[in-house]
Amino acid sequence: MRVRLSAVLALAAAALLLPALAHAANFDVNAATDAYLATVTGEAKAKSDAYFEGGYWLILWDALVAIAACLVLLFFRVSSGMRSLAERWARWRWLQTALYGAFFTITFAILSFPMTIYEGFYREHAYGLSNLSLPDWLAEHAKGLLISTIATFILLPLIYGAIRKFPRSWPFFATTIVAFFILLQVSIAPVFIEPLFNTYKPMDDGPLKESILSLARANGVPAGQVFQVDASRQSDRISANVSGFLGTTRIALNDNLLRRGTPAEIKAVMGHEMGHFVLNHIVKIVIYMSLVFGVGFLFAQWGFGVLHGAFGGMWGVRDIGDQAGLPIIIILFTIFSVLATPVQNSIIRENESQADIFGLNAVREPDAFATAILKLAQYRKLDPTPLEEIIFYDHPSGRTRVHMAMQWKAEHLNDLAPDDPAGGPAAVTPPESDEPVPQGPDPDAAPVP
Ligand SMILES: [Zn+2]
Numbered sequence: 001m002r003v004r005l006s007a008v009l010a011l012a013a014a015a016l017l018l019p020a021l022a023h024a025a026n027f028d029v030n031a032a033t034d035a036y037l038a039t040v041t042g043e044a045k046a047k048s049d050a051y052f053e054g055g056y057w058l059i060l061w062d063a064l065v066a067i068a069a070c071l072v073l074l075f076f077r078v079s080s081g082m083r084s085l086a087e088r089w090a091r092w093r094w095l096q097t098a099l100y101g102a103f104f105t106i107t108f109a110i111l112s113f114p115m116t117i118y119e120g121f122y123r124e125h126a127y128g129l130s131n132l133s134l135p136d137w138l139a140e141h142a143k144g145l146l147i148s149t150i151a152t153f154i155l156l157p158l159i160y161g162a163i164r165k166f167p168r169s170w171p172f173f174a175t176t177i178v179a180f181f182i183l184l185q186v187s188i189a190p191v192f193i194e195p196l197f198n199t200y201k202p203m204d205d206g207p208l209k210e211s212i213l214s215l216a217r218a219n220g221v222p223a224g225q226v227f228q229v230d231a232s233r234q235s236d237r238i239s240a241n242v243s244g245f246l247g248t249t250r251i252a253l254n255d256n257l258l259r260r261g262t263p264a265e266i267k268a269v270m271g272h273e274m275g276h277f278v279l280n281h282i283v284k285i286v287i288y289m290s291l292v293f294g295v296g297f298l299f300a301q302w303g304f305g306v307l308h309g310a311f312g313g314m315w316g317v318r319d320i321g322d323q324a325g326l327p328i329i330i331i332l333f334t335i336f337s338v339l340a341t342p343v344q345n346s347i348i349r350e351n352e353s354q355a356d357i358f359g360l361n362a363v364r365e366p367d368a369f370a371t372a373i374l375k376l377a378q379y380r381k382l383d384p385t386p387l388e389e390i391i392f393y394d395h396p397s398g399r400t401r402v403h404m405a406m407q408w409k410a411e412h413l414n415d416l417a418p419d420d421p422a423g424g425p426a427a428v429t430p431p432e433s434d435e436p437v438p439q440g441p442d443p444d445a446a447p448v449p
Helices: 002-026 029-037 042-075 078-089 093-111 113-126 134-165 170-196 207-218 255-260 263-278 281-315 323-339 341-363 366-376 386-392 398-411
Strands: 200-202 226-229 240-243 250-254
Touching: 029 366, 029 398, 042 078, 042 093, 042 113, 042 281, 042 323, 042 386, 078 093, 078 323, 093 113, 093 134, 093 323, 113 134, 134 170, 134 323, 170 240, 170 281, 207 226, 207 250, 207 263, 207 341, 226 255, 240 263, 250 255, 250 263, 255 263, 263 281, 263 341, 263 366, 281 323, 281 341, 323 341, 341 366, 341 386, 341 398, 366 398
Parallel strands: 226 250
Antiparallel strands: 200 226, 240 250
């Protein structure tokens, strides 16, 4: 009986699969992927490869600049001087620590400013990736610095409170504090911080907005409005997000995506962003990243003992509970962070990959997803080696993402719209149209009578 049943099941499965296999055999996933990648060539490809590969070295140079700035603050006793100043100004220890935190953030920003302006302004302009004038860039930088000064003012007394109260087990408490702080930051940033840099306004009504809201409803994203951000102020980069929770959920997309994307591409990108929301990626990333931070704090605890034992007297740092030792902790954390780059990137990349497949399943536009990915190739190298991708990529590479889309397409050739070319790579430029993407009849989408 059991044998017969499994034989029947196998036959039924074969009967179901055969038409799909027949179609899939006509569609070469690798050739389709290659055909898409081959559309980005010559100077454009060389430029984006150079920009992205330069970013690998920036990880190292940024770390060296941060370490050098901290060593200056320690060896010239600026750090212990700022601690003593804070002690003269304030009576309470938490306020002394908070003031030191503000002093530190500002002096560190001054010392690393040459690198910051090279990386954030001159390098971006050299690659044609920034639309900001120097005064506007400086104004944004000043705003950002003010926000991080306030954040340090609040966060540092909490962490040092934990260090002083629990000299042995503080890495655990510091990790918990940082995790809550990151969660708070990512949940309030879209509502309170990002509007300080850009203007958010409701997207113009129309079929495109309606199809985005429909996609949201179909996938359990409780957002009633789509916002449009004037990101073209800063650059031409395409971006969107779905953020918030507990009633603050909102969908935002930037004007670059609206200007540069076809309706199908815009939906493909929004499907990806909704994937992050539905799959709870913020909470997952905060949990995973906190574990990485926890290891970093343990490393800092160990390393502090070593460095303080050797140089503490020279630097005027009393003990680990003395905030003047913050640069020591930053040095150790920076070293750890460089070493942990592949781990951190892989955590994020894995989530991005999940959002990609969610978006493909939700929107069912593999070709539009592929062409949208190619538009990101302006600042992301498309075709890295596998090792390069593991170490340096916080999103799957263009090749990986286009390949995923073509694999999805190969497995759905039967149920895609009949005008889709059945074999070989699809036309690389999808039809330009202002109409929303036609939706196949979907019984679940029928309005409730
Ligand atoms: Zn994403």
